[in-house]
Amino acid sequence: MQKKLRVGWFSFSCCEDSTILFVELMNERFLDWKRLIDFRHARVLQGRNFDDYLDVAFVEGAIATERDADELVRIRSRSKRLVAIGACACEGMPSGQRNEFDEEKKREIQFLVDRFRLCERVRKVSDIVVVDSLVPGCPMVEQAFLDVLDKYLMEFGVVHA
Template identity: 45%
Template structure:
């Protein structure tokens, strides 16, 4: 990562997880083992529930979103994120393609999937699990299951440069 600072501004980042196993979140926390000191100088994690309890969806430069969207409540939440982020990046296969979280879309027989229908009738799930781009506009994506860590690093670095935070 380029680290020559231009000024004191930091990249304001949000990290969000929806329907998924959150392995990209785990991978990111592993990356923090090596990069926390460096990132603290250039990144403000304004929303990152795995790291802190006080989180805000406000004036984000980049929102990284992992997971598929499986309920109207989640769809509303990602719309709020979209409205408050200059860029939105889909992270990992579930966000980018829907799968594997969207596997239930193919389980349609009510008799053989009575357990699934029990969940449908007791919780606020959408009929179909959606990839992120079916719900909001995305600007970028990081593939992989979990995300490709190198692509995440290069994507973060690209935004640091784009926002004039590092050379």
């Protein structure tokens, strides 16, 4: 029986454009991925998702609340590998641009920070958990994502050289 890579795709604070690219890649890759990948968690693809262990978690977006930070730690604890997807996850920007606001602008947006219980600073994924691979770009560089996916398909013995 064909072994499958157990994958999760998660989005935090961001515009989710890398998720759109990921879905668009299915136009060309759907049949391959259906054979090789078990999407345990990918809300953009399916209504039924699972919180069980993963070979690889792909995480898009920056972390703006303690609740999201806790969720990220939970994802990390059940994932053998974790990949930061896109500039917001890799560097915290541009989603974290309020970190750079001057004091006046910070005062202006304080009511939103309070209303949505946001952290004082927006953080990148590696500020909170260990990251195994980075896929840079805004949105993600497609080829970099495919290279990382191929690397883990090989590492977990789903495909062979």
